[in-house]
Amino acid sequence: MNENVDLRASAESPLPASHGEGTGRILLAAPRGYCAGVDRAVDVVEKALELYGAPVYVRKEIVHNKFVVESLTKRGAIFVQETDEVPEGARVVFSAHGVSPAVHAAAATRHLATIDATCPLVTKVHREAVRFAKEDYDIVLVGHQGHEEVEGTFGEAPDHIQVVGTPDEVDNVVVRDPSRVVWISQTTLSVDETRETVDRLRQRFPQLIDPPSDDICYATQNRQVAVKHIAPQVDVMVVVGSANSSNSVRLVEVALEAGAGAAYRVDKAEELEPSWFEGTRTVGLTSGASVPEILVREVIEWLQDRGFPTVEVARTETESTTFALPRDLRADLKKAGMAPARPHAPRVAGPNHTK
16 A cells, blocks of 8 residues: 555545445445544645655554554654654644643643644533632543543643543532533544433533533434444445544444444454355444544445445435644645645545555
């Protein structure tokens, strides 16, 4: 595979032509794959490499996808776990999942040139946490303990926030004033799971305050709705996504709950097992919000070669959201004559790299 593969090729690109023999079909969920925050984060690293040259350091995985990280590594990105691994004075990108104020402070101490690729939807949750903490609320953060996004949000107001991962953990919440409790959430959680946890919280704290707007990422919701739509029609659902991608893992669970006969998560086509599809007539296919379309196209071709020549797209929503690149990066690109004043263009249909 070409290491310069277009990581931003769109899910709207023409599908691989039907080929091979068989009567099986692929029911392809839409929307799927990259959300606007992931698209922006990948673009940040690519643009930074193009503008400043290699190496560009990235704290944690820029997005939770093995293929994306490996591809950017080949281009000169160096992924580290913490800022103290970055040479003093070097350039570092913060991932789409966001970081705490302590990480920003540590970077400043080492005189690092930082580019913050935090998804704007995550930034919104950070601001909510800061505001509610200033107003002295007890904050319940619904999310997975240890997830990078949760760590970043928790770090905004550690004295006010408690993390709750499941409905059963609600019983362990201790607050100072039951009338001054607010909930916020990790953006990539399951809509259903979050609702169940919030319902349990409201049973304990009837005056529980909701955040100003739904914290669940629009893309997470849309991908789950698409899977729920096609799951009852498929014998097997394939979800393309990495094991550390919360939204990809949840899509497997959603598919099973919605009626799929079986569901599997894979990073790439090579991980598929022919035995999974024995006796299967319809395969459902989707991908998590951090998955480039090239990986989906390769799964399609793998299936077409094994008796599933027909691809039908099942669309439940059309997404048009885009996010501007970080301001400082936009300014540097403009100075270098490498970008128009317009901050960020929507993805356009890219070439089919599976051929």
